[in-house]
Amino acid sequence: MTGKIMLLKNDGLTKNGYPVKLILSHDRKVKRKKLFSSFEADWNHLRQLPKPTADDFENKYDYILSIKSKLQDLEFKNITDFEIALNYLFKNEDAKITSFYSYFEKRIDFMEQQNRKGNAKVYAETLVDLKKFKDPLTFKDITMQFLNSYKLHKKDQGLKNTSIKKNLVTIRAVYNSAIKDGHIKNFNPFLGLFTDLPIIKRRAKNYYLGADEILRIETIKTVHVSHQRCLDLALIQFYLGGADLIDIFYLKKTDIENGRVFLKRRKNGERAYIYDVKLTAKAENLISKYTGDKEYIFPWRKSFEAYITFRNNHNRNIKRVQKLYNIKLMPKNGNLTTKVMRHTFATLAKFKHYDQDLIRELMGHERNDIDTIYKDKYPEAERDAMQEDVTSLK
Numbered sequence: 001m002t003g004k005i006m007l008l009k010n011d012g013l014t015k016n017g018y019p020v021k022l023i024l025s026h027d028r029k030v031k032r033k034k035l036f037s038s039f040e041a042d043w044n045h046l047r048q049l050p051k052p053t054a055d056d057f058e059n060k061y062d063y064i065l066s067i068k069s070k071l072q073d074l075e076f077k078n079i080t081d082f083e084i085a086l087n088y089l090f091k092n093e094d095a096k097i098t099s100f101y102s103y104f105e106k107r108i109d110f111m112e113q114q115n116r117k118g119n120a121k122v123y124a125e126t127l128v129d130l131k132k133f134k135d136p137l138t139f140k141d142i143t144m145q146f147l148n149s150y151k152l153h154k155k156d157q158g159l160k161n162t163s164i165k166k167n168l169v170t171i172r173a174v175y176n177s178a179i180k181d182g183h184i185k186n187f188n189p190f191l192g193l194f195t196d197l198p199i200i201k202r203r204a205k206n207y208y209l210g211a212d213e214i215l216r217i218e219t220i221k222t223v224h225v226s227h228q229r230c231l232d233l234a235l236i237q238f239y240l241g242g243a244d245l246i247d248i249f250y251l252k253k254t255d256i257e258n259g260r261v262f263l264k265r266r267k268n269g270e271r272a273y274i275y276d277v278k279l280t281a282k283a284e285n286l287i288s289k290y291t292g293d294k295e296y297i298f299p300w301r302k303s304f305e306a307y308i309t310f311r312n313n314h315n316r317n318i319k320r321v322q323k324l325y326n327i328k329l330m331p332k333n334g335n336l337t338t339k340v341m342r343h344t345f346a347t348l349a350k351f352k353h354y355d356q357d358l359i360r361e362l363m364g365h366e367r368n369d370i371d372t373i374y375k376d377k378y379p380e381a382e383r384d385a386m387q388e389d390v391t392s393l394k
Contacts, residue, residue, distance in 0.1 A: 001026045001079045003071040003089075005035070005064055007043045016180050017042070020050075022067065024085055031082040035067075036060060036182035056110055056181060100137045101127065103183065104174050117304035126170040142175055144189050151193065161197045168193060207334045208347040211393040213327060214238065220325055230318040232286050234341050239283035239391050241362045242345030245314065245338040249307055251297045256287075265364050275364040278384040280391055311338065349390045362387060 003024045011019050016037035024031040042054035050060045070076055070089050079085045104127050111120040130137065133150055147168065154164045172190045179186045209217070218235065222228045237243050240261055247263045255262045260276045261283070279287075290298050300310055315337050321327070322336040329336065342363070349359045362383045 001077055001085050003067075003076075003085070005048050005067065007038055007040065007045065007048070009040065020064075020182075022089070024082055026080060026082070026085075029082075031086075033086065034182055035063070037180065056177075059106065059110075060181070098138045098140075100139050100142060100174075101131065101135070103139075103178055107174050107177055115304070122166070123170055123174070126167045129167060130171065139175075139178065139184050142171075142189050143187070144191070144193070147171070147189055147193055151197075165194060165197045168197075206331065206343075207329045207340055208344040209327070209336075209340065210330050211348060213330075214344070215393050217325075217327065220321075222321065222324075226313075226317050227321045227324075230314050231321060232289065233314065234318060234336075234338075236283055236286050237338070237341035238345055239280050239286070241277045241364075241387055242342035243277070243364075244342060245311060246307060249298065249300070249310065250302060252295055253291065253297060254295075256297075263364060273364075275361075277362060278387050280388060282391060314338065345390060348393075349386060352386075352389060354386050354390075358383065358386060 001024060003022060005020065005022050007018050007020050009018050011021075014037060017039040018037065020035045020038050020043070022033045022035055024033075038050060038054055038060075042051050043049075044051050049064055050057055054060055067089055076085065076088055079088060104123070108120050108123045108127065111117075111123065130150070133153060134141070134146075151164060151168065154167065168190070175184075175190070178184045214235075217231060220231060222231065233245065233248060236248055237245060240248070240263065243263055244265070246266050250264070250266065251261070255264075256279060259279050261279050262274050262276045264274050287297060296302060300306065318336050318338075327336055329340065346359055346363065349362075350356070358378050361378055
């Protein structure tokens with residue numbers, strides 16, 4: 001018996017890439033087994049191994065090496081039956097992937113390595129909650145019946161649909177990752193699971209500040225440093241095209257050059273990308289208040305945990321300022337938060353009848369590969385003109 005592992009382009013490209021298969025040969029007969037999928041750019045054809053750019057690189061790399069090592073065993077080479085050969089190569093495979101929690105923990109570790117701290121936190125919270133319901137848990141246990149039982153259990157606890165759905169969506173994401181990695185087959189256990197979990201709410205993006213209200217905020221001078229800082233940051237968000245607070249938080253001095261601000265969309269984790277907006281006079285005036293001698297524009301400690309603490313304090317302070325100065329949101333009053341400034345910029349731009357694709361591009365949205373291909377479809381001058389027009393509040 002002989003065997004080799006190859007990325008097979010002739011088998012066709014799927015959304016997850018080309019299939020990587022184990023090819024066994026004996027007595028002029030061939031047996032193939034799919035291991036997982038990979039894009040050609042993430043595959044080393046010379047060594048037939050994944051490149052470091054591959055999704056879940058470390059696990060896939062070790063997985064392939066372990067199989068290749070067994071292919072060299074004399075005991076394997078003397079096998080004449082394909083099923084026996086597969087059993088020999090993968091006899092420990094079931095033990096490795098049977099535990100749903102073991103795979104769950106690997107996904108959390110992977111997100112930590114990719115600096116997707118927010119996702120890792122949500123996954124870890126879901127894992128703890130699921131273990132309270134059933135422990136241990138195997139992939140075979142993930143059935144429609146089990147998931148419905150878990151859903152009903154959370155309802156009996158009095159949880160809102162939003163919280164229940166968040167947990168189920170997280171579990172589904174882990175399950176889908178296992179399918180993508182070739183660990184399990186898809187038995188569609190989540191089919192119809194969310195039909196009785198309607199979420200009725202006024203979306204946060206419906207809340208925004210009117211132009212007159214922003215003009216009034218520009219004139220507010222508070223006696224508390226923390227209150228003034230949260231107002232300044234909210235205005236900087238708006239002046240820079242509705243930038244996310246986290247992207248402002250990590251802004252470096254080197255990110256401002258030739259009258260432009262280069263922002264990184266950290267929300268997207270390892271898929272984060274950089275886009276640029278004009279450094280308007282209003283934004284420059286406020287940013288200059290905080291520029292110190294260090295690497296970052298704003299001097300606060302830089303880590304995900306530090307940002308979460310900062311954001312919570314920021315939202316708490318801005319709510320206090322909102323109440324103190326009677327700041328009103330539209331179309332009906334709500335809480336002033338970090339997201340309101342992003343929604344405000346988008347809403348005021350729509351009121352001025354700007355093209356939605358132009359708004360998305362200026363705000364750093366990249367919805368899919370097509371958006372990436374046609375990035376910078378609009379000239380810089382056109383984007384800058386819209387940004388100036390919206391933030392001038394005329």
